[in-house]
Amino acid sequence: xxxxxxxxxxxxxxxxxxxxxxxxxxxxxxxxxxxxxxxxxxxxxxxxxxxxxxxxxxxxxxxxxxxxxxxxxxxxxxxxxxxxxxxxxxxxxxxxxxxxxxxxxxxxxxxxxxxxxxxxxxxxxxxxxxxxxxxxxxxxxxxxxxxxxxxxxxxxxxxxxxxxxxxxxxxxxxxxxxxxxxxxxxxxxxxxxxxxxxxxxxxxxxxxxxxxxxxxxxxxxxxxxxxxxxxxxxxxxxxxxxxxxxxxxxxxxxxxxxxxxxxxxxxxxxxxxxxxxxxxxxxxxxxxxxxxxxxxxxxxxxxxxxxxxxxxxxxxxxxxxxxxxxxxxxxxxxxxxxxxxxxxxxxxxxxxxxxxxxxxxxxxxxxxxxxxxxxxxxxxxxxxxxxxxxxxxxxxxxxxxxx
Ligand code: HEM
Numbered sequence: 001x002x003x004x005x006x007x008x009x010x011x012x013x014x015x016x017x018x019x020x021x022x023x024x025x026x027x028x029x030x031x032x033x034x035x036x037x038x039x040x041x042x043x044x045x046x047x048x049x050x051x052x053x054x055x056x057x058x059x060x061x062x063x064x065x066x067x068x069x070x071x072x073x074x075x076x077x078x079x080x081x082x083x084x085x086x087x088x089x090x091x092x093x094x095x096x097x098x099x100x101x102x103x104x105x106x107x108x109x110x111x112x113x114x115x116x117x118x119x120x121x122x123x124x125x126x127x128x129x130x131x132x133x134x135x136x137x138x139x140x141x142x143x144x145x146x147x148x149x150x151x152x153x154x155x156x157x158x159x160x161x162x163x164x165x166x167x168x169x170x171x172x173x174x175x176x177x178x179x180x181x182x183x184x185x186x187x188x189x190x191x192x193x194x195x196x197x198x199x200x201x202x203x204x205x206x207x208x209x210x211x212x213x214x215x216x217x218x219x220x221x222x223x224x225x226x227x228x229x230x231x232x233x234x235x236x237x238x239x240x241x242x243x244x245x246x247x248x249x250x251x252x253x254x255x256x257x258x259x260x261x262x263x264x265x266x267x268x269x270x271x272x273x274x275x276x277x278x279x280x281x282x283x284x285x286x287x288x289x290x291x292x293x294x295x296x297x298x299x300x301x302x303x304x305x306x307x308x309x310x311x312x313x314x315x316x317x318x319x320x321x322x323x324x325x326x327x328x329x330x331x332x333x334x335x336x337x338x339x340x341x342x343x344x345x346x347x348x349x350x351x352x353x354x355x356x357x358x359x360x361x362x363x364x365x366x367x368x369x370x371x372x373x374x375x376x377x378x379x380x381x382x383x384x385x386x387x388x389x390x391x392x393x394x395x396x397x398x399x400x401x402x403x
Pocket of ligand 1: 156244250287355
């Protein structure tokens with residue numbers, strides 16, 4: 001029996017919701033969902049969706065009602081990572097042990113002292129590369145955002161310098177495709193399996209090395225708290241998925257946003273708004289993670305809806321960030337607004353562990369330095385700009401040019 005036949009109160013039903021339209025441009029559907037209610041059942045996704053800000057925040061702040069664990073033993077995330085759950089699929093107290101292990105690598109002071117200088121070196125190298133590709137052919141995603149985000153993550157997880165940026169990028173893409181493989185496409189699982197084997201091969205050598213010579217990396221810190229080795233490996237794979245793809249998308253999102261809003265670009269470049277605040281506003285406006293799932297732990301009455309035990313609940317971060325009751329004229333980019341409190345990094349115990357690293361690497365290093373070195377950088381309208389996805393949404397191509 002479909003879950004929605006269990007409903008005993010008038011939970012709004014979005015029978016019009018079309019996953020294909022979400023893939024192309026989810027924002028019109030998000031607007032309709034927000035109009036429909038705090039919790040809306042979507043038959044096409046067999047999920048209860050939470051599209052408004054306050055209800056979403058409350059849902060995330062009640063993990064005892066909305067768990068990240070799924071009773072379905074073979075979740076996409078476990079399948080992608082070879083049968084194990086990373087911290088993002090565990091509730092506290094189990095989750096806290098793994099999360100606390102990686103926090104020291106990613107605290108603001110550690111970012112400023114250890115990682116930011118490395119992010120800066122990487123950015124110089126890839127701006128040189130972008131300039132070599134030239135203003136006629138440059139694609140900011142391919143020639144800058146992807147390799148910069150890959151190299152930053154290679155450093156953060158302590159992988160050796162022989163690991164090529166293209167390998168890390170491929171692993172990240174394969175894992176991300178696996179995490180959203182709702183149709184269980186066997187080709188995607190095959191790619192995931194191959195990438196997992198390659199990551200495990202690197203870890204086979206790295207783990208014994210880091211046990212003897214600990215460093216500041218995420219992998220080293222996971223080992224230091226004596227977690228079982230398969231737990232360390234799974235969390236490294238989680239970090240490879242989210243820690244590369246999202247910063248990559250934020251580099252292109254920021255340049256696209258500032259190119260299409262030249263007045264706001266001038267405001268930021270003149271120092272009237274900090275780069276960090278501009279970064280936060282772009283995360284709010286075009287959030288790289290559109291949705292994350294939870295599971296109802298009991299029959300729950302929640303914001304006028306009744307959600308049955310075991311139902312999948314979709315937290316629509318990207319929609320909540322366009323809620324006008326919290327962010328006036330939310331559909332508009334406005335770098336001068338206070339975007340703090342946006343849900344682009346989630347909230348509660350699973351709030352993004354890498355948010356300070358991403359803000360520094362993308363918002364305070366990569367994008368400002370791009371504009372410093374290539375002052376006339378702009379989107380090249382004569383070539384095709386492409387967006388893709390809604391679970392994870394970003395630009396797959398951003399042709400850029402300069403004078
Ligand atoms: C702009 C870039 C990024 C965005 C928009 C982003 C977004 C998010 C979101 C929304 C969540 C929460 C998901 C949920 O509640 O189900 C999350 C969790 C997480 N993110 Fe990020 N992320 C970004 C960058 C990074 C980076 C650079 C790293 C690592 C270096 C990272 C590591 C993680 C980890 C480990 C978790 C799981 C935390 C936990 O379960 O406690 N993220 N991220």
